[in-house]
Each structure stands twice: as structure tokens, then as C-alpha cells.
Amino acid sequence: MTVHKEKDFQYKTLKIVLGEIEALRMKRQREYADQSHPLLKRFTQQELNDEACPTYKNLLVGRSHRVPNRQTIIHIAEYLECTSDERNDLLLAAEYIPIYHELEGRSLELALEQAQQIMSNLPFPAMIVTHTLDIKGLNEPFRHLFDIPFDSFINGKLNIADFHFNSDIPIRPRSTFDAASFEQWESHAIYGIQAFKRNNMYSRYDHWYKKLIERFQKYDDINKYWNTQAKGSANEVEQSKIILARMETSGEFIPIRYKQIHLSVSSHMYPGIEVFLPVDDSARKVFEYLGCPAECQNYGVNP
Incomplete structure (x- = not known):
């Protein structure tokens, strides 16, 4: 030329x-x-x-x-x-490469199908999440661990925000049973909100983002924490979490510690699979009753 x-x-x-x-x-x-x-x-x-x-x-x-x-x-x-x-x-x-953060259309459908196949073979509680924080699938160990009513998933579109902030779903009350657990729950909430905003900073004028923010408005705590900066957020992903879980033998609730890891099924972060692993002995006992392996070492995970 x-x-x-x-x-x-x-x-x-x-x-x-x-x-x-x-x-x-x-x-x-x-x-x-x-x-x-x-x-x-x-x-x-x-x-x-x-x-x-x-x-x-x-x-x-x-x-x-x-x-x-x-x-x-x-x-x-x-x-x-x-x-x-x-x-x-x-x-x-301007002849520049565009920014494609998330999968759409048929590519998204194929990724969700692959996520379902992978999750069906996982021996631990797991759920499938999209970039809009919508939950597209739960396995049975997850449903039993967190006592998620089957109808709540079928009849409505569940979102990560619902799991974390909705008091009608068991996860929140069982994660905030004392001052220490509430502080940890709050830290996780703030980190999650800031991570969502950071991961979607170029999508905040999109229709789906605005609709999701409207949906968030029903939870006062999201509004409270929306502009709060996380403390020690660099280590938040590695931190274990605590929840009251039911012991099948006695029916009583005991505090257990678990950690959450994210598995991507494509070159994009989402859709992905959130997998929950036991950290302490109490958690391993509860997970065993769910049909999960008592030890994680054989799966390349060291809690």
C-alpha cells in the first residue's frame, strides 16, 4: 500500500x-x-x-x-x-478488535450443556452460574447441603443474590447465626458485589445489567454494601466459609467450614461451575452423608 x-x-x-x-x-x-x-x-x-x-x-x-x-x-x-x-x-x-466478555446465543447454550455434563460427574455440591449471576443448575448434594426447596428453583429464576440475601432461603440465616459468622457473611457479600461490578464494568449500560440492578433493589443489604470496599479482598477467594448444616444421623445443625472454587467450562469465565468442598472434620462428615468423598486429595484439591 x-x-x-x-x-x-x-x-x-x-x-x-x-x-x-x-x-x-x-x-x-x-x-x-x-x-x-x-x-x-x-x-x-x-x-x-x-x-x-x-x-x-x-x-x-x-x-x-x-x-x-x-x-x-x-x-x-x-x-x-x-x-x-x-x-x-x-x-x-476504527478497525480495532472488539471486546467480547461473555458467550451468547448458541455458544452459551453449548457451554451450559457442557457445564451440566461436568456437574453431573462431580462428587461434591455444585451449581452452574452465568455472568448475570443466574443459577442454571444445581446438583442433588448442593440441594441437600443447603436445603434448597425444589419448587423454588423450578418456579422462579434463582440468582446468586437470592441465595446470599434472601432470608427465606436457608443459606442466609444459617450463615449468620452469631457475630463471627455474620462478619464473615458480610465480608463475602461485599467482596462478591465488588467482584461483580469489576467483572462487568464495560457492561453496566447494557439492558441485562440495568434489569439486574433493578432486581437487586429489593434487598436492602445490597444497597447498603454496593459502594463499600472489601477489606482484605485479595485473600477472600481462599477463605473458608461457615454455615450450619444438618447432621443426618441426629437431625441437629452443626457449624461446618467449606470452601468454594470456580470451574470455567470454556475460555470465558462464565458460565461456570461453583463447587463446594469440605474444610474441617465436621464438614467432611456432613459431606459423607451426602455421598461425597470424605477426602479431597484425590481430586487435586487441598482445602
């Missing part, structure tokens, strides 16, 4: 990119024509220049012909509050 042809190609690409950006910018202006933006954004060309792309005005008037780099395009998409599809359209227009 000659220098002239390369410059002509760059100019055409830049023209397409600017057209996409301006269309999105004016779309946002129309969306807030009759109301104030929560952050008082006006979505003007000057504001975009000041907040996301310092060369934007020069690009518009032709004083610069260089297509903004990939990170700048992402900054522009963030400023314009783009959905994942809108952001990827901008990246593609």
Missing part, C-alpha cells in the same frame, strides 16, 4: 468513526433532552473533547487525521455510556 493510499484509507476510517461517535453523542443528547443527567453531562462535542478525547475538536475540523487509539475509543464509549454492542461497533469502525 502506497503512502497516499494509506492516508486515504485512514481518512475514510476516521470519517466513519467520527460519524459513529456523533450519532451516539446526539442519541444521548436526545435521551436527556427532557431531564437532567445524574452527572450533569451535556454530551457536547467540547465536553467529549475535555472528558474523553483531547484531540476530538481537531479531528472534527480536520487539523488531525489520525484515528484515535483503541484505549481512547474505549474512553469515548465509556463517556457516551455505550452498551457492549455500541462500544464494539465503535471499535470495529
